[in-house]
Amino acid sequence: MATNLAKKLSKDDTVLVFDVNSASTKRFAEKASSSKLDSSVEVVGSAREAAERSSTIITVLPEPSHVQSVFKGILASKLPQISSSRSSRLYIDCSTIDPMTSTSVASSVRSLHPNDVFIDAPMSGGVVGARAGSLTFMIGCPESSLENAQAVLKLMGKRIFRLGEQGTGLVGKLANNYLLAISNIATCEAMNLGTKLGLDAKALAELINSSSGRCWSSDTNNPVPGISQGAPAERDYAGGFGLPLMKKDLRLAMTAAQEKEIRLLLGDRAREIYQEVEDVEGGKDFSVIYKYLRDRSEGGSV
Template structure:
C-alpha cells in the first residue's frame, strides 16, 4: 500500500481523513443469529452481476428485501420474475432509479463494466441524499482503475458511510456457482462486515489491505492472465503447425512447468477442452474487450508506481487488434489464438 499512497498522496489522504471522521454504526451484525429485515441493494445485472445477485437472494434471510437496478430493464424484470416463481422468500423490488436503491438499502453492491459507469452510479447515489443518520456499506465489485476507486470511496466516506473495493476472479462460471474469489480492499474494521456478505456470492475472500488494494490485486492477476493466455495461444499454435496433436500437446503442458489456467481450463484451441469457450466458437466466457480493458487498467496502475511492464505494450496491441477483427470481436479472450492464426495467413 505504501507505493499506492506515494503515487496518490492526495487521494489516500482524503480516504484516511474520511475514515477517521466517520462514526460507523452498522445496521446489521453478521453472526450465527441472523437479524431480520435487512435491506440490500444490487446495481448491475450483467453476465456477472445477475448470478451474483441471484446467489445473494438465495442466501439472505427470507425476511430481508433486495432492491435491484440495471439500465437493461429486461434483466431486472427477469430477475424479479425468477424470484417470484421461486415462491416464498426474499422480497425483490425493481428500483425506478439509482437513488431509490441508495435510499432504501443498508448494504449496496455494485457490479459495473467501466470506471465511467461506477462514477456515474455513485454520483447518483450521492445526489439522492446520503446525509441522513443511517450509515450504509457500499461494496464495489467492478474492475476499474485505482484512482477512480479511491475517489469514489472518498466521496462516500465523507458522508459517513463505508466503501470497499472487492473485484472478483472466477468469471461467469464462478459467479453462477458462487465460487468466486473476492480481492478485498478495506480497512481492518470493515473486513468483518464485508466478508460474510461476499461469502454469500463466492468461495474465497482475500483481504489485500487498505482501500484500493483489492483493485491492485485484481489488475495484477489479470495482467498475468492476459500474458499467459497469449503465451498459451502462441505455444499451442507453433506446436500444432510443427505436427503435434493439439490434445497431446496440451496434456504435456498441463503436467509440466508450462501449466496454467489458459492451458488447462480455458485452452484456446477448439476441441482440446470441451467445456472451454474455444470449443463453442469462443462464445461466452470473459470477453476479449474486457481483457483489453483490464490490461489497459493494469498498465495505468503500474505507471502510478513507475513499475516497468516489458510485455504490456505488444500484448495490449494484440488484444485490441483481436477485438477489432470481425471474426473475433465479442468473443472470449482466448480468441487471440484464432486471431493469430488468421493473421499468419
C-alpha cells in the same frame, strides 16, 4: 452473482436490482419469481432508490466513469436513515477500475456519510465462477469492516483475500489481470504451435496442465474447443471475458504503472495484439486469439 445472492439470503431479505439494461433486470426478476427462493427480488428505478432502501449496496460496472456516474446519483443528497439493525451502509464495489477513482469515490461516500464504508472488491473467476458461486474476491477495506464484507461476498464466492486498506483490492486485481492477459496470449500461441507441429490438442493440454506451463488459460479456459468443458471455446468463443474488457484491464494496469514509473516490458505488445484480434473477432472471449492465430497460419499470413 445476483442469483446466488437471492438463493442464499434469508426469507427476511430483499434483493433490490437496478441496471440501465431494463430487459436484463426484468429477465432476472422473472427467473427469480419462478424459482423457489427464500429471499424476494424487486426491480427498482434507480441506483439511488436501491441505496436508500438498503444497508448493503453492491455495484459492478465496466468503466471508472460508470462508477463515478452511479455514485454521483447515489450521493446527490444525504441518504435517509436505514431501517435495519445496522446504523451505517456498506458499499461493495466489484468493478475493475483504477485505484485512484475508487479512492475518490470512497472519499465522497465518507464526506456525506462519515460512518458508511466503501470497499473495493474486484473479482476473478469469470462467468463460470459467477454462476457457480466460486468467485475469488480481492478486497481493500478497513479491518473493522472485513467481517461484514465477508458475510456478503461468501454468498457469491469461495475465496476472499483482504490485501489491505481501501484501494488495495484493485491493485491486486490489476496485477493479476496483467498476468492473465500475457499468459492467455502465450497459451494460445503454445496450443497453436504444438497442434500445428502434429500434437493432439488434448494430449498437449494434459501435458501442459501437468507441467510448469499450467495456468488458468490452459486449464480452466483452454482456447482449443473440446478441452475445457463449458469454456467459451465450446461455443465459438461467445460469452466469457470479452476482448474489450481484457484490453480495458490492460490499459488500467499500464496507466497505474506509468503513474508510478513502473516498467512493464510486455504490456504494449499485448495491447496491440488484443486490439488486432478485436478488429477481426469483435467482442468474443479473449481466448479467441487461438482461432485468430490458427486462421491466419492456415491462410499463410502468419
